[in-house]
Amino acid sequence: GESVGLHLPTLSVQEGDNSIINCAYSNSASDYFIWYKQESGKGPQFIIDIRSNMDKRQGQRVTVLLNKTVKHLSLQIAATQPGDSAVYFCAESDGSQGNLIFGKGTKLSVKP
């Protein structure tokens, strides 16, 4: 099995509840942020992104909130489903060279 979820903070939620996953970023010059989902045995998958000129962006069942004052990013998942079980991590970019800085991730576990 995939061991990427070991040693990570874990969030356990009941199916149907809302989930909130948090991320603190490091660079106040970062102007672009991304959330990824990584299921066991797979590569990271893009979920949603947000630019620093916004503080909220919504997608299908997901919302990203950005608080630049405290350098904090969150991902909200509405009506969490078993298929949402995965490791979620944030990434930031300051626009230089296209490189991203990745967070360590949070493991989301959904109980049926």
Place this chain on the structure above:
Amino acid sequence: DVKVTQSSRYLVKRTGEKVFLECVQDMDHENMFWYRQDPGLGLRLIYFSYDVKMKEKGDIPEGYSVSREKKERFSLILESASTNQTSMYLCASSRTSGSYTQYFGPGTRLTVL
């Protein structure tokens, strides 16, 4: 849809062997990246490339080299595999401008015995 493919999902090699990991993207992206992912350490950048025949060292380039002869293909080479290179290897690609989103391949789980 962006598609990034990697040549193998699972690979088992012996210490000292030369290992090639291939990555191909079909979206005409300028940038390509190689990462390794280990428990507790997250994603670590090995090498990246902004254009054909160009390469830049990432955070952990030691023991690795890369090749980018065509825009769509980025190869990671382990000249002499060692057991501490047992890991999940992930390739990604992105555009140079506009969005910095990197799109990942499925990963190659490499075991070096």
